[in-house]
Structure formats: C-alpha cells, structure tokens
Amino acid sequence: MAESPDIDILARGELFRGVPVEVLRELHAASFRRKFPAGETVFQQEDAVTTFYIVVVGRLRVTQTTLDGQQIIIRYLGPGDVVGYAALTGAPAHPGAVTAVDDCHLIGMPAPMLRDIMSRNSRIAMNAVALMGERYQDLQLRLRELATEKVERRIAHTLLRLSQQAGRRTARGIEIAFPLSRQDLAEMTGTTLHTVSRTLSGWEARGLVDSGRRRVIIAKPEALAEVAEEV
Amino acid sequence: MAESPDIDILARGELFRGVPVEVLRELHAASFRRKFPAGETVFQQEDAVTTFYIVVVGRLRVTQTTLDGQQIIIRYLGPGDVVGYAALTGAPAHPGAVTAVDDCHLIGMPAPMLRDIMSRNSRIAMNAVALMGERYQDLQLRLRELATEKVERRIAHTLLRLSQQAGRRTARGIEIAFPLSRQDLAEMTGTTLHTVSRTLSGWEARGLVDSGRRRVIIAKPEALAEVAEEV
DNA sequence: CGGACTTTTGAAGTAATTCAAGGGGAGTGG
C-alpha cells in the first residue's frame, strides 16, 4: 500500500476511492507537489483550466467576485478536497478564485490528463458525480439559509459547519483551525463585517464564543446550535 | 435514427448525448412513460430514490422546505432536463421535492438500472459530471445574487433567467411560458410575495412588464436588464 | 354566482446597512 505517500493520499481522497493501484500509479507519475504560502492565489476567476489539485495540508478559500467588486466566499477547502472541480466537468474556465489562507501543500496534475483517465475509468467518473452531488447539496442548503434565515442564525450555522470541517478541540472549546476574520464570515453569510462583529460581541458576552483577531473559538457548541435552530 | 420517438428524446438530452444507440435501446427497454397533471407531486423531499426521469413536455418545480415550513424554489425543470439527480449521484434520498406546474410527460426508469449502465458507460458518467457542474454553477450564481444584491435586482435577474429557459415570444413581449405566481417569485428570490407584488407594480407602471394572475410578460427585456445590472 | 385563490396597497415596525470614528494587536524597521 505505502509505495508512495502521495499515492496513499490520493487513494484516501473522495475522488480516487476504490480506484485500482495501477491507475493511481499512472496518475501519480504525472503529478507534482506544489506549495502555496498563505495568501497566495492558486487560480483566478475566469482563468483557463489547466491544472487540477488535491489538498494535502492547509486551507484554501473559494471566492466569487462580482463586476462591481463585491465578493462572496463559496466554500473552504481542506486536506483531501478537490481544488478546481472545473477540471472534472470539462468547463473551460474556473468559475471562482482559489486562495490559500494557510500555508498549503497541493498535489497537482494536468487537467486534460485527469479527464482522459476519468473517461477510461468509470469508477473515478462515478466518484466525481457523487462529489459534485455533495457540493451541490451544500450550496442548496446555504441558499435556503440565506433565503429564509435572519443574520444571527446564518452566522451560527456557518460557524457550526466550519467547526465540523475544521474544528480543533481546545481547552476553551472548539477552535476554527484557520484564520477567519469578521469580513470572511460576512462574505460567507451575505452580511457586513459590522453586523458580524456585533453578533459575535453579543455571543461573547453570553459566553458562547471566544473570538479575536482572525480567530474564533466556539465555547458552547450546544448553546450556539440552539441559536441556529431557534424559531 | 427515428426508431422510437423516446430514443430520440433521450439521445437529445444532455445526459445521453453521444451515447451508442444500443445502450439507448437498452435504457429504453426498461423505461416507461408517465403523465403528471399540473399540481401533482413526482416525489417528496426525503423520499427514497427509486426512479429517475427525463422531462418530455411540461414544467416542474424543485423545492426545498425547512423544518418550520418555509419553502424555497431551487429551480424549474423543462423538456430534456433530468428529474431527480440523486439517482445519478447515488444519494439514498431526494434532497428536494418535485412538483408539476403544468401537465407533464416524463420518461422514467429504475434508478439502480441507470447507475448500473452509467458505471459501464463512461460517456454517460462524464455527461453526468458535466451536468452536475452546470447545476452547481447555477446555484453559485444565485447564492451570489442573494448575498450581494437588493431585492429589485434579484427579481429582475430571476425573471430574465426564466425568460431564457422558458420564454415565448408574443406580441406584447417575452412571456414566461408557465404559471408563475408572486409567491413563486418570492420563493425564488428570498423575499415576500408583498415585495414582489410592489416591485412588479412599479415595473408595470413604467411599462417594463405586463403581468397578471400567475402570468408574467416581459415587455422590455433590455430595460429590465438595466434594472438587473444597475449599481 | 359563490367561493377559493391570487394580487394589491397602506401603515407600522424592525433588522440590518451605512456612515463615522476610534481603539487595539501583531509584525516591522530603526
């Protein structure tokens, strides 16, 4: 199994699960490692799709920007996640930008090569369909939240979701394990940094969270879940 | 080519494009036609995934409902569209409900059979990935609109999008070719029927639209596009 | 022509944005 650490990483990711080792070897032969220091951009919105990545370590942020410069955060990516799903679907350009929020290590490979191997290997294609389905459901959920819930509940839901994906147990509670500013939370929940700040201050006073400069710790997850679900 | 009208319809849809005729015949052999009169439900949210459909004629609405009964419209489906993408991804349950808003004809087939054929036929799987990618991008766009735009612009964008999918040229302008109430528009744009009504009344006074009971005609698409894009 | 559903419009209320100003922490450079 452990013929190469990278092959192991690929085999554990959602996309290449259950794929024969010889296919993984073929993929690995064409792949390369690349580091992105915090703040660096992997690709911009509208960039041509040339390369496909899998996250090894670190967090990345997927954003979309409007013509008038307003930005929203579509999602965060972490270890095992696919970066640049457009390489799977065959879209010519990236619909969003991806930026490292941490120092990141990615495994990259040429997009056409992935498409080629996928078309010869239905297991990968089936995995890709399942993966896209999950991401679609995520967005459906967020759309519903944005359409039906008030800001406070949206922020609560968002924090709880982030704590699932990237939570780290600490003495003071569950810490979101990457830098997360008020502005970031605002761009995830469709509000302003001011409102996020006020909301967190309120929770802080009630002891629900413990937050600071680009850092959020959920002190009482159950209580926050109540905020998220209350009518 | 025209060995059966249904095979033709399948071949033209996005999912089975470029698939060998013998595979289409196999699919067709297991398929059946089914009518859903206006208002009837194809499946409910959380229903087990048993059957997969392609729309032949008519329009259907995909909705999601929250625990406290609030509903949002995820999208509308029309001729050629896939109904119940969960059958593609392998999800056990439908994430949303589907209802006919018109009288509809669908071609159905058992979901496990589709998955089986897809796993043996990578072209279908590749098409499915592309299809999910498109739907994902749609939702991304709507999420961005909901997060960054004011209600009037959202309604304008929504109407323009519907006119693309289901617009019919008439003497008075482009008519949305299925019954569409103020409530429906509200559930698509994350607002209330009152606000939609006021907004349409305003546009009506300016001659942009011509609307009535569950009916919307866009009289001046260019002018509406300006409303949608203005800063 | 009755009754259900859809739409309209006014008035009051409110959640959240916008505008504005100041404060604090972390890192940098002298």
Place this chain on the structure above:
DNA sequence: CCACTCCCCTTGAATTACTTCAAAAGTCCG
C-alpha cells in the same frame, strides 16, 4: 527594544429596505 504602521475589530447614531400586519379587490373555476 521601542515606536510606527497596517490591519482588523468595535461601537454609536442615523438611515433604509424590507417585512409584517391588515384589509380589500380582482380573477378564475365549477
């Protein structure tokens, strides 16, 4: 090591877009 600077965060006050509440008027169908 201290001061400077850049971000990021906080908080008040004013404004506003939208919702909520309420009532009435159309419109379609049997």
